[in-house]
Amino acid sequence: MKNWSETYRPKSLSEVIEQEDIIEKIENYLDNFPSKKKSVLLNGSSGVGKTTIVHALARDRNNEIFELNASDLRNKSSMIEKLKPVIEQKPLFQKDKIILVDEVDGISATDRGGISELIKLIEDSKYPIICTANDAWNQKLSPLRKKCEVIELKEISPAGVKSILNEILKKEKTTVNPGVINKISMNSN
Numbered sequence: 001m002k003n004w005s006e007t008y009r010p011k012s013l014s015e016v017i018e019q020e021d022i023i024e025k026i027e028n029y030l031d032n033f034p035s036k037k038k039s040v041l042l043n044g045s046s047g048v049g050k051t052t053i054v055h056a057l058a059r060d061r062n063n064e065i066f067e068l069n070a071s072d073l074r075n076k077s078s079m080i081e082k083l084k085p086v087i088e089q090k091p092l093f094q095k096d097k098i099i100l101v102d103e104v105d106g107i108s109a110t111d112r113g114g115i116s117e118l119i120k121l122i123e124d125s126k127y128p129i130i131c132t133a134n135d136a137w138n139q140k141l142s143p144l145r146k147k148c149e150v151i152e153l154k155e156i157s158p159a160g161v162k163s164i165l166n167e168i169l170k171k172e173k174t175t176v177n178p179g180v181i182n183k184i185s186m187n188s189n
Contacts, residue, residue, distance in 0.1 A: 008168050010049070013056045018160045019049060025151050026057060026130070030098070033128045037149040040128075041104070043136035044153030050132040053153075054100050064097035069106070083118070087125045097127050105133040105141060115140060119147050158185040 010016045013023055022042075029040045042050040051067075058065035066086050083101070091097040107114040122129050133141065136150055156164075162185040169176060 004168055004172075008164075008171070010052055010056050011059060013053070013060050016049060016053055016056060017164065018156050019053060019153060022151055022153050023053060023057070025149070026053065029130075029149060030057070030061070030128055037147065038125065038129070039122045039148045040130050041136050041141075041145065041148035041150045042130065042132045042153060043150055044134070045155060046134055048153045048155055050153055051100065051102055054098065054130050054132070058098045061098075062095065064091040064093060065100060066097060067100040067102060069102045083121050087121055087127065087129075099125065099127055099129045101129060101131045103133065104131045104144065105135045105138050107140070115144055119143060122147055158188070161185040161188050 016023065026040060026042075029035065029037075042054070044050055055065060055067075057063075068083060068086070083099075086099055101118065104115075104118070107118075118131075131144070131148065135141075136145060162181055165176075165181050165184060169181075
């Protein structure tokens with residue numbers, strides 16, 4: 001059985017629902033890069049579409065995207081080893097690139113210099129860096145918030161979830177009891 005959440009993940013911004021103002025803010029950042037704030041920090045609970053929006057934006061803009069998960073960037077040395085080359089390298093195939101540092105709140109407070117090195121790399125980057133976090137207001141991210149425009153993503157409404165589920169069922173040529181769809185929509189968060 002195929003994974004519907006991956007199969008039907010939005011590939012284009014036109015497929016993303018209820019995040020239009022967020023998309024506009026991110027596009028504004030990209031259009032004006034480098035601006036006063038050299039990065040954006042997308043904040044929101046797991047599953048609201050932070051990473052998906054960045055990938056869809058890159059695809060729609062014909063930008064190369066390079067994604068690193070913060071769990072791979074634990075400290076200063078791993079930042080230098082893994083992120084610095086990405087910042088210094090020109091895009092391979094597209095005219096421009098976006099660097100996505102996913103789940104920056106996963107950098108442990110006990111890691112040595114990870115956040116401060118990320119900030120330094122953001123300041124030095126010729127390319128836009130978009131960070132994501134489930135909890136951007138965590139104390140350890142305070143220095144990063146000062147360098148980033150924090151953009152809060154909102155959760156998709158139950159009506160939005162229901163709409164998406166019904167669209168998927170239509171594409172899959174199958175049905176589910178409407179009561180079950182309502183229950184999933186209300187409880188999905």
